Amino acid sequence: xxxxxxxxxxxxxxxxxxxxxxxxxxxxxxxxxxxxxxxxxxxxxxxxxxxxxxxxxxxxxxxxxxxxxxxxxxxxxxxxxxxxxxxxxxxxxxxxxxxxxxxxxxxxxxxxxxxxxxxxxxxxxxxxxxxxxxxxxx
Amino acid sequence: xxxxxxxxxxxxxxxxxxxxxxxxxxxxxxxxxxxxxxxxxxxxxxxxxxxxxxxxxxxxxxxxxxxxxxxxxxxxxxxxxxxxxxxxxxxxxxxxxxxxxxxxxxxxxxxxxxxxxxxxxxxxxxxxxxxxxxxxxxxxxxxxxxxxxxxxxxxxxxxxxxxxxxxxxxxxxxxxxxxxxxxxxxxxxxxxxxxxxxxxxxxxxxxxxxxxxxxxxxxxxxxxxxxxxxxxxxxxxxxxxxxxxxxxxxxxxxxxxxxxxxxxxxxxxxxxxxxxxxxxxxxxxxxxxxxxxxxxxxxxxxxxxxxxxxxxxxxxxxxxxxxxxxxxxxxxxxxxxxxxxxxxxxxxxxxxxxxxxxxxxxxxxxxxxxxxxxxxxxxxxxxxxxxxxxxxxxxxxxxxxxxxxxxxxxxxxxxxxxxxx
Numbered sequence: 001x002x003x004x005x006x007x008x009x010x011x012x013x014x015x016x017x018x019x020x021x022x023x024x025x026x027x028x029x030x031x032x033x034x035x036x037x038x039x040x041x042x043x044x045x046x047x048x049x050x051x052x053x054x055x056x057x058x059x060x061x062x063x064x065x066x067x068x069x070x071x072x073x074x075x076x077x078x079x080x081x082x083x084x085x086x087x088x089x090x091x092x093x094x095x096x097x098x099x100x101x102x103x104x105x106x107x108x109x110x111x112x113x114x115x116x117x118x119x120x121x122x123x124x125x126x127x128x129x130x131x132x133x134x135x136x137x138x
Numbered sequence: 139x140x141x142x143x144x145x146x147x148x149x150x151x152x153x154x155x156x157x158x159x160x161x162x163x164x165x166x167x168x169x170x171x172x173x174x175x176x177x178x179x180x181x182x183x184x185x186x187x188x189x190x191x192x193x194x195x196x197x198x199x200x201x202x203x204x205x206x207x208x209x210x211x212x213x214x215x216x217x218x219x220x221x222x223x224x225x226x227x228x229x230x231x232x233x234x235x236x237x238x239x240x241x242x243x244x245x246x247x248x249x250x251x252x253x254x255x256x257x258x259x260x261x262x263x264x265x266x267x268x269x270x271x272x273x274x275x276x277x278x279x280x281x282x283x284x285x286x287x288x289x290x291x292x293x294x295x296x297x298x299x300x301x302x303x304x305x306x307x308x309x310x311x312x313x314x315x316x317x318x319x320x321x322x323x324x325x326x327x328x329x330x331x332x333x334x335x336x337x338x339x340x341x342x343x344x345x346x347x348x349x350x351x352x353x354x355x356x357x358x359x360x361x362x363x364x365x366x367x368x369x370x371x372x373x374x375x376x377x378x379x380x381x382x383x384x385x386x387x388x389x390x391x392x393x394x395x396x397x398x399x400x401x402x403x404x405x406x407x408x409x410x411x412x413x414x415x416x417x418x419x420x421x422x423x424x425x426x427x428x429x430x431x432x433x434x435x436x437x438x439x440x441x442x443x444x445x446x447x448x449x450x451x452x453x454x455x456x457x458x459x460x461x462x463x464x465x466x467x468x469x470x471x472x473x474x475x476x477x478x479x480x481x482x483x484x485x486x487x488x489x490x491x492x493x494x495x496x497x498x499x500x501x502x503x504x505x506x507x508x509x510x511x512x513x514x515x516x517x518x519x520x521x522x523x524x525x526x527x528x529x530x531x532x533x534x535x536x537x538x539x540x541x542x543x544x545x546x547x548x549x550x551x552x553x554x555x556x557x558x559x
Contacts, residue, residue, distance in 0.1 A: 007168075021383075025192070026524055026527045026528055027527075030192070030193055038526060038527055056353070056383075057383070060277060060295075060380075061187040061275040061277055061280075061293075061294065061296055062187060062295070062296055063296075064296040064297050064298070065188065065190075065192040065193065065196040065296040066192050066193070068193075068196065068297070069192055069193030069194065069195040069196065071195070072193070072194060072198075073193075085172060085173065087169050087172070087173065087292075087295065087298065088296075090172055091169060091295060091296070091297050091298045092295075092297070094165055094168055095165065095195070095199055095297045098161065098164070098199075099195065099198050099202070100195075
């Protein structure tokens with residue numbers, strides 16, 4: 001299978017494709033959903049409601065807490081797609097689901113699926129994986 | 139092959155031992171399955187990072203576990219918090235942060251966590267030994283435990299740390315297994331002058347450089363003098379775990395699983411060999427500085443927490459001198475090290491010089507600094523990496539001697555000779 005669902009769920013959103021891994025702690029403002037790591041190439045963009053796509057997790061142990069808080073506040077991404085598995089991201093989403101019943105699906109995509117994710121394109125996440133929009137005339 | 143639970147694991151999951159271990163096992167089991175682990179293993183200690191307040195979610199989780207009778211199953215130390223309970227006036231938190239910070243700390247001590255409030259649990263005499271399986275969170279503690287102590291912990295984060303502490307169990311995966319502990323990337327120091335190779339200031343810079351280059355892959359470093367001191371390895375690991383995701387390294391000739399490069403590589407060939415020269419180190423050093431021209435408002439050292447040996451070094455440097463007016467000088471440390479340093483008299487020497495000591499927390503995660511409009515100087519690669527984003531300051535990186543000389547002069551002074559060829 002092209003995707004592995006670390007945390008199953010449903011979500012729809014436009015892809016926010018990050019060029020580098022983002023540490024949620026120090027990188028994402030849970031009050032607003034904005035990317036606040038000044039060194040990050042996508043600094044200043046807002047992740048709320050987007051399908052956040054990044055190659056891997058990064059950095060601090062505290063990122064689980066920050067992600068859970070963003071999910072609680074409704075500023076988190078609608079779903080997170082990773083190039084490689086990351087327990088710190090997974091646990092943040094798991095705990096938010098336990099506490100608040102809100103699911104932010106976490107997906108690991110293989111290279112083929114990952115490379116099909118286009119910035120700003122709307123994708124649908126289901127318990128079975130990532131669904132891309134039907135290919136149009138273009 | 140699927141995850142197999144022991145009888146005790148199944149009892150915990152079924153709620154036989156209470157709701158808190160059941161919730162913890164639910165999370166651990168989900169993570170174990172995601173990681174492809176086949177079983178859980180026992181741990182001998184836990185270090186919990188979740189006691190630092192990042193919002194209501196963390197507090198909700200801790201209070202739910204504590205309210206449902208959660209008790210740690212293994213000796214558990216607690217990481218830094220948002221407050222300094224010994225010196226409450228040093229933290230300029232609003233009432234809400236004070237209230238939330240205190241409640242979070244209370245929840246973790248109610249569950250049986252030892253109120254150590256330190257990011258450097260490895261500075262305690264009661265630290266894990268070679269080969270012990272542990273569950274530590276806090277990136278610098280993880281990398282130190284794996285690399286310097288040879289204990290075995292995976293890269294645990296918030297929430298899963300207390301789940302491991304409440305159950306005494308972790309998935310057998312990641313750095314608990316030999317195959318993930320061997321070095322993948324070799325860094326060779328080439329043409330680095332002896333004076334720099336033996337200088338304390340090299341280590342946070344080298345850690346920063348290697349973290350950037352290796353990501354999460356285990357690096358081995360060759361070309362360092364044998365027997366690198368623990369404080370230098372602490373500074374190295376903390377920087378590498380900040381700029382990258384380094385959870386283990388091998389300093390060949392120093393760390394316990396790297397008597398030789400061959401041993402560090404576990405008999406395999408490296409995926410990559412990277413040469414590190416003086417120019418690369420100078421560039422890495424420059425990345426740790428955002429500003430050099432401007433007013434020096436503060437100096438902060440002790441990230442990770444200052445050791446007893448570092449208190450001795452700093453006391454020798456500041457004895458009989460005085461921090462310049464208008465400059466704040468902070469040392470971050472643990473209660474345990476503070477008590478030991480006070481007994482030796484070094485704390486008194488620091489206070490006479492005009493230095494404030496912060497315990498239980500750290501200056502880059504909670505409001506301590508009064509002046510934030512100028513430049514803050516530090517000898518910590520980790521502080522330099524995180525503080526500009528976290529607390530919005532400009533930072534200048536230098537050695538401990540640079541930090542002291544600058545604080546006394548009231549202006550940034552850096553010894554450039556050690557960085558010349």
